[in-house]
Amino acid sequence: MSDTEPSWDFYRTFLTVMQEGSLSAAARELGLTQPTIGRHIDALETSIGFQLFIRSTQGLIPTEAALELRPHAEQLAAKAAALLRAASGQGGGVRGTVRVSASEMIGVEVLPPMLAALKDEHPNLIIELSLSDSVEDLLRQEADIAVRNITPTQDALIVRRIGNIPIGLHAHRRYLDKHGTPEKLEELPLHRTIGYDRESAYVRALRRSVPLMDLMQPSFRADSNLAQIAAIRAGFGIGACQVKLAKRDPDLVRLFEAEFELPLETFVVMHENLKTTPRCRVTFDALVDGLLAYIGR
Amino acid sequence: MSDTEPSWDFYRTFLTVMQEGSLSAAARELGLTQPTIGRHIDALETSIGFQLFIRSTQGLIPTEAALELRPHAEQLAAKAAALLRAASGQGGGVRGTVRVSASEMIGVEVLPPMLAALKDEHPNLIIELSLSDSVEDLLRQEADIAVRNITPTQDALIVRRIGNIPIGLHAHRRYLDKHGTPEKLEELPLHRTIGYDRESAYVRALRRSVPLMDLMQPSFRADSNLAQIAAIRAGFGIGACQVKLAKRDPDLVRLFEAEFELPLETFVVMHENLKTTPRCRVTFDALVDGLLAYIGR
DNA sequence: TGTCGCTCATGCATTTGTGTATATCAGATA
DNA sequence: TATCTGATATACACAAATGCATGAGCGACA
Structure with a gap:
């Protein structure tokens, strides 16, 4: 067991291998090569002191330990993505990536026209739509703004009831x-x-x-x-x-x-910290207005 | 602006520079050298497309953008640390690092004997004590277990009222x-x-x-x-x-x-996901028992 | 059985990243 | 003014990580 903290890149590699199921697939996903991915996993294993995968010729089988670490790695990835979104919004005006989470039905049938209009108004805005009903999205920062059908109980969220x-x-x-x-x-x-x-x-x-x-x-x-x-x-x-x-x-x-x-019942929800962020502000407002119009006020 | 995602290590370097205030200090902190840190920042800047620091001969001055990214980087670091703690607990039995958060008073005057007894019982346990009253610690995973004096409102937390x-x-x-x-x-x-x-x-x-x-x-x-x-x-x-x-x-x-x-009022609080984790389980129980004894039931 | 497609492992050349040493600048102090 | 200590920037040599090419194993399928 090495005493030095492993490279954070190894965590990303680890997560990708978990998601893809093989070193080769993870390599394709990350734009690296299979030997590199293999070496990352080797290094991570020696660093934390136990095995993460059982190698086989048809892929890697995650150990118990790997399964337990996976959610942590996912949250890490979510934070890294959120950081990158925050970075994308820098530079003045409404720009950058905003990630919206909504149920499948709302996301497929209701939101697209609103988002299209929003994009017309703000050409520098990049919109990501995540179809999920999980309530924890916002706290884990897997999304910036969510359209939800249950009252969000968590604090630190800006909640706008639509109707x-x-x-x-x-x-x-x-x-x-x-x-x-x-x-x-x-x-x-x-x-x-x-x-x-x-x-x-x-x-x-x-x-x-x-x-x-x-x-x-x-x-x-x-x-x-x-x-x-x-x-x-x-x-x-x-x-x-x-x-x-x-x-x-x-x-x-x-x-x-x-x-x-x-x-x-329908709500538009956003994390409080994002209310001053232009890209989130305008998207939040656009969703509120659009959904209010949709239910016919 | 490069199209490829920056190395997650750059985020760590960025945060350390923010914390330490200079490339040289960050280099000492991370066990790297000042030129390397400088190159990391350069690479991160070209990757996200804007400047993070204004270089001066007496240190680095963070730009607006850098100040805005800092909390994201901090959360990232918290998640990385949590992953590492989770890894430290692998291997069977009660082992690894558990991070406890408590108010200054409780942490200095009340907890130490309990933690000492806990350590005697579980020699492989490494205990970190974070003196803070922030309620968000647990959700950001800046701590595994917290002793708090207000009712935690958040879901997904195991709350044990002490009295x-x-x-x-x-x-x-x-x-x-x-x-x-x-x-x-x-x-x-x-x-x-x-x-x-x-x-x-x-x-x-x-x-x-x-x-x-x-x-x-x-x-x-x-x-x-x-x-x-x-x-x-x-x-x-x-x-x-x-x-x-x-x-x-x-x-x-x-x-x-x-x-x-x-x-x-006093509560011991833990994130629900950790309840099956041996190192957190025993620490939670020890704190509950110890604090119950302290208030005299 | 032979072939194709997928996997991981390994040896080696190359690229990339890092460290060392040094130059330069600003501020505090004598 | 001279000096010392802190800072960043740069040139160059070396170490480390990466990619490439290849080998070998397993399963599907003709």
Whole structure:
């Protein structure tokens, strides 16, 4: 065990090897060569005093220790990326990289036009969009700004409440023509429905507020809201999706408009430290304005 | 502006230069030479595309940009240190480095015997003690375990409430012999008292709960509780300190035992991810047990 | 079985980075 | 003014890290 601190570059190499699964793949990723990567890992291992990988001819198998160090290396990488983003914003005016995190649905269906307009206004702005629902993004600085659907509990965050995005039950006209349009909620179990795959916290909360959900045995299960809306559009059956999104397609029919509507609370969140940073400031404002317009105030 | 990501080692060099104020000092700190440090900074500057320091013959003056990047580099360093601590704990059993954060008072007067006993029990444990009251330590992983006096609001933390450490007014017998012992609280303004220098959040809360405090114009002001207790011990005047600590010195007299007692809530806090880590687990337990014993259950 | 594609390991030439030594400048002190 | 101590910058030699080329092992597939 050497007494001197290992090069921080070794941590990056280590993480890349963990992510890619082999020295060669990590080398391609980092723009280095496989022998170099191998030597980095060797050096890191001797430095910390234990083995990180079991070498095999079909790749590297991480040891327990390596698995335990991985999250640390990921956080390190997140910080390094955040530093680089901060650096990219230097030089006056609105410039540099801003990283936005949003759910798949919001990120794919709702944000793009807003971000496009923002880019038109600020040509020097580079926008990264990370599709994730993790609440910890901002604190780990994996993103600068997040669009979230639950109240952020953490301090040190600037939270702007947008309002409720209405969720309704929808089906494609083609499906309804073939299988009939349910008149009463009780008929729902007789229909092909689209639901969640795993029992996430959100789904459990949903079950509590809508007891009816328990009766439904979805014939199409997907955790991805995007996959769900794709299934609705494909005429697979009846599913829940944002009312505003469904309205864009004239062939999507809303069902039980009076009886069924879930509110999806929406927030735009940013770390307090970034509020004076021009690139984050304008992006935050643009998202707030855009989303307010989207829900129709 | 180069397109390739700078070496993470450059970040470490940058931070050290910021901390030390010169290339030469940073070189000594890092065990490298001044030309090497200079080249690192050069490389980092060309990589991010703007100047970080204005060179002068008596050191380096950081630019605005450098000042803005510094906190990012510090967080990066904290993460790197946390990774290394995690690595130090590998290998089975209780081993490696654990970093404890506590207030000056607790860290100097209360913890040392507990930590000594802990070390006796686990010889392979290396204990780092960081004296700080910052609440963000744990989230930034600047420490593994913290002893705090306010309720931690953040999620993802394991919080163990210890109880209240009683704070009382005390003076040295020598002072009382010379200036008399106040009989009523109203006499306090006539005495030499010891108080806080700046209006911290804690002091404001204290003022609210003890209106009398407003009448006192401390003749000795210090933010450091250690300095305050030192002043009490030196017979400077009347000040507040932990009752348990005062009891250790037979010449310290408690005043207004019936009328004045502030509770100092105490918690031991750890990040949830560390609860399965042996070195953190045993240290957490030792601190909880030790502090419970200290307040006398 | 032979070949292709992937992997890691190793020897060697080259590039890159580092250290040593030195020059230069600014400020404090006698 | 002379001197000492701190700082950065630069030239040059050396050490260290990297890339290249190659060898060898394993699995998929024809």
